[in-house]
Amino acid sequence: xxxxxxxxxxxxxxxxxxxxxxxxxxxxxxxxxxxxxxxxxxxxxxxxxxxxxxxxxxxxxxxxxxxxxxxxxxxxxxxxxxxxxxxxxxxxxxxxxxxxxxxxxxxxxxxxxxxxxxxxxxxxxxxxxxxxxxxxxxxxxxxxxxxxxxxxxxxxxxxxxxxxxxxxxxxxxxxxxxxxxxxxxxxxxxxxxxxxxxxxxxxxxxxxxxxxxxxxxxxxxxxxxxxxxxxxxxxxxxxxxxxxxxxxxxxxxxxxxxxxxxxxxxxxxxxxxxxxxxxxxxxxxxxxxxxxxxxxxxxxxxxxxxxxxxxxxxxxxxxxxxxxxxxxxxxxxxxxxxxxxxxxxxxxxxxxxxxxxxxxxxxxxxxxxxxxxxxxxxxxxxxxxxxxxxxxxxxxxxxxxx
Numbered sequence: 001x002x003x004x005x006x007x008x009x010x011x012x013x014x015x016x017x018x019x020x021x022x023x024x025x026x027x028x029x030x031x032x033x034x035x036x037x038x039x040x041x042x043x044x045x046x047x048x049x050x051x052x053x054x055x056x057x058x059x060x061x062x063x064x065x066x067x068x069x070x071x072x073x074x075x076x077x078x079x080x081x082x083x084x085x086x087x088x089x090x091x092x093x094x095x096x097x098x099x100x101x102x103x104x105x106x107x108x109x110x111x112x113x114x115x116x117x118x119x120x121x122x123x124x125x126x127x128x129x130x131x132x133x134x135x136x137x138x139x140x141x142x143x144x145x146x147x148x149x150x151x152x153x154x155x156x157x158x159x160x161x162x163x164x165x166x167x168x169x170x171x172x173x174x175x176x177x178x179x180x181x182x183x184x185x186x187x188x189x190x191x192x193x194x195x196x197x198x199x200x201x202x203x204x205x206x207x208x209x210x211x212x213x214x215x216x217x218x219x220x221x222x223x224x225x226x227x228x229x230x231x232x233x234x235x236x237x238x239x240x241x242x243x244x245x246x247x248x249x250x251x252x253x254x255x256x257x258x259x260x261x262x263x264x265x266x267x268x269x270x271x272x273x274x275x276x277x278x279x280x281x282x283x284x285x286x287x288x289x290x291x292x293x294x295x296x297x298x299x300x301x302x303x304x305x306x307x308x309x310x311x312x313x314x315x316x317x318x319x320x321x322x323x324x325x326x327x328x329x330x331x332x333x334x335x336x337x338x339x340x341x342x343x344x345x346x347x348x349x350x351x352x353x354x355x356x357x358x359x360x361x362x363x364x365x366x367x368x369x370x371x372x373x374x375x376x377x378x379x380x381x382x383x384x385x386x387x388x389x390x391x392x393x394x395x396x397x398x399x400x401x402x
Contacts (some may be wrong), residue, residue, distance in 0.1 A: 015209065018274065022188060024094055027191055028098070031085050036082075036157040037153060046175055048171060055079070083157065101198075122167075136236045144240045144396045147240070182202075184211045186360075230400070235400065235401070236398045241393040248386075252373045255383035256334065264336070267283070269314065270283045291360075311395065322384075357365055
């Protein structure tokens with residue numbers, strides 16, 4: 001599959017990414033290479049808090065006008081904060097590209113950070129914390145992260161009540177002014193756009209300024225835990241293990257191991273736990289592989305009394321793979337991973353997110369090496385990661401309290 005892609009570091013330090021597609025819809029994002037991995041303990045959640053505030057009005061637009069300018073032109077506006085990146089994006093008809101550029105650049109350059117709005121958003125985030133805690137699925141994934149990494153990185157992207165209460169307008173403005181500079185920013189577009197037009201816009205609207213992003217020490221460890229809670233209708237298990245990071249060639253072996261174990265109804269664990277034994281309704285796996293941290297996780301939703309047996313089955317499947325995985329099965333899993341990858345790329349928004357994350361991890365061009373990298377995975381590397389997962393792993397189980 002051929003892609004029409006260009007990447008350039010502009011004179012002002014901003015990275016410009018364009019994947020040109022002749023479609024009537026375009027996806028546009030401005031992002032900074034700042035996320036929860038860059039936060040100290042006392043400021044946990046500040047990246048996410050700033051993301052919220054950038055939608056609450058600029059020196060040129062109210063929060064309502066931001067929404068009107070995008071939505072009345074047929075667009076959709078949103079954002080996200082991850083461990084490594086904070087992004088502001090919109091998806092809209094291609095003929096309104098300039099509106100998207102104008103609104104998003106205004107948001108990342110000229111936020112008001114109004115004190116009253118800040119206090120409102122603080123309360124919104126407190127409600128978000130409550131929702132996350134009340135949602136068993138989200139909660140167990142938050143907890144497994146804490147069981148894989150020591151603080152401050154182990155703490156949720158949205159922070160804690162203590163850290164959020166300590167973030168003042170002055171602290172937020174200082175962080176914004178430190179981070180939101182062109183040398184830390186990415187402009188990413190997927191759709192029908194002209195590269196030269198995007199370059200001129202970015203050079204004209206962002207003068208050369210150098211910002212700084214903290215590098216916070218990250219410490220891995222392995223811990224397991226169980227929590228009982230009233231009102232939970234089933235037990236929720238997450239089993240996780242550290243894997244090679246993004247720039248390690250073996251990271252693609254980790255991706256394939258995740259697919260083999262728990263992605264789709266043909267996966268080993270879905271077949272064994274749900275289809276063969278009828279012990280669980282939900283079985284699924286995911287990979288979170290970045291430049292500075294990486295882990296695979298397996299989620300199972302089942303009756304509490306089945307959890308001990310399910311954990312044994314998970315370990316047994318890793319042992320089986322580490323000893324007996326063959327080239328035939330590995331080839332099938334490679335084809336599945338490549339097929340899933342290209343299916344996801346049909347959506348311009350998904351591709352925009354892929355490009356942003358790959359750029360934050362080194363270089364967006366690596367998106368287009370996925371098939372080659374997957375086909376190059378060696379059997380022994382998949383077996384080795386499975387063997388290590390047996391020896392070093394973390395788990396967290398949330399079970400109903402009777």
